Amino acid sequence: MDIIVCIKRVPQTAEAEVSIDSTGKSIQKDRLTFDMNESDTYALEEAVLLKEKFEGNITVLSLGYPDTDDTLRIALAKGADNAIRIKAENFENPDAFQTAQILKSVIKTINFDIILTGCIATDDAYSQIGVTLAELLEIPHAALVIKVDANEQRTHVHRELEEGLIEHLDIKLPALLTILTGINEPRYASLIAIRRAAKKEIQQLGKENIELEDLVINSVIEELYVPPVTKQVEILTGSPSETATKLAGIVKEKGLI
């Protein structure tokens, strides 16, 4: 089974302070650390599990700047066989649709049975690449997948919907699945594997190496800003019995009980 995993290198912002840069369209990145997008690590682990079951080949693919090679190397150390970086420096801030177009133009030159992507990128949170890519490739897809049970021709998948609902699908391969966090337990790249991966070549594709259709510009970032603080919180003051009385009054007044 040949598998393609699309991954993205993203800033780690969960515990960092984020501020807007001078363009007003992006964040300041110089003090942030970068790593593989969280749900992509689960997509990669799912690919490695499928490979362990069916054999085959895993290709990891990323549209990114040169430092993305570090992330791709970790993917190689975790079990991917080939890595391709599409040079982001050759493109001008592509939006999600254009990114999917670029990925498609590379993927159509590779044999695959399944494409796995993370379900969402933690930086821009568009959740578009996977499904758009599937549409452009004209293959079936399932988003928000929490279980994969594949054979050579088809795959059963579980999708997690709102309110804890699970949808069970049967999909014909080749197909694309966007993977939710928690589907598996991503392994660490071991030290020996990291050292072995350091010697592997990462294929670098520039604009000139890709047969690209006209990129469609659908969306442009106009502004990024921190919403101004508005007064929507009322802090009750006074002794506990006074604040309790005030609180009970508000609850009654708003008709909540």
Place this chain on the structure above:
Amino acid sequence: MDYFLTEEELEIKELTRKIAEEKIKPVRAKYDEEDSFPWEIVEVFRQTDLFAVLVPEKYGGISGKVIDVVIVTEELSRVCGGIGLSLGGSGLGIYPVLISGSEEQKHKYLPQIATGEKLAAFALTEANAGSDAGGIETTATKDGDHYILNGTKQWITNGGEAEIYTVFVLTDKSKGARGASCFIVEKGTEGFSFGKKEDKMGIRGSATRELVFDNCRVPKENLVGREGFGFMIAMKTLDKSRPMVASQAVGIAQGAYEEAVKYSKERHQFGKPISAFQAVQFMLADMATQIEAARALVMATARMIDAGAKRYAKESAMCKVFASDMAMKVTIDAVQILGGYGYMKEYPVEKMMRDAKITQIYEGTNQIQRSIIASNLLKEF
């Protein structure tokens, strides 16, 4: 401070930090409370080849360099001073073989340590032989192709959990320390059993047990070096392993300091975060400075040993004594900054303070370290 770590050293540091944060942090309080052995974490170390840093490539590892061991130890200890000792204790346990073992012994035992398939332990201390290691009473008597071991070792890290033990005994009682020898004893050897497991103040989750030898027959091939070389092997081992204890101390202090900084920015008193008060700022500044000074000494000592220095007992003792005294002070200050919360088990700093204490005591008390430093420096003039 930037210590200009190589690409490979950075990889080791990053991976260890990830494991410490993701796997050890969530369970450290549990192991501190239960004091059971953290096999689930040992399994993670195995899968990620972390044990391989203890052993040179020639014997199935990836390093064997002191710098890599101190990097790993600091990162593990930053999160938990106890759990990582499964690895550190293995390093200490196998150093006698690495330093003085035959090629045959190295090829037999080191690859098993490099994969983490087996843990090792170092057994020198006895009830009546601590700082005065020359006072050991466990004996080995030659009997044909075997030696027969009798006696009891005390407070042995990884005791009971490890498979491979380097044990220091007297082969000639009349010669005292010059009559000491080192043997490799495998778990399961007849006459070798384990005594009680100790209930410790800190580094809980690290197994500390008695080893009991009752007419235990060990093949003569298991003698490390030659008869009478035991004391020298023990001293060389400790010279090489003390930077590891120092890095454990640096890691514990670093963890406590980070908790203190974080808390000082969150805790508000008199209408401001307590980090806005000079009283707290100066404490934090001193903590950071002392940690960095200790780390710099450990790093410099590790680089010196790895570069092939012949003598480093003084430097090794200096980094152990400085880092462990520093860790005790920094963890006490961290508890002080967290105040009442710091005294509660709900917060991690009281554990860090308990964990720090051992670094002033084991692998040679800090009083013994000062003796080593003094006796070396007096020879220099």
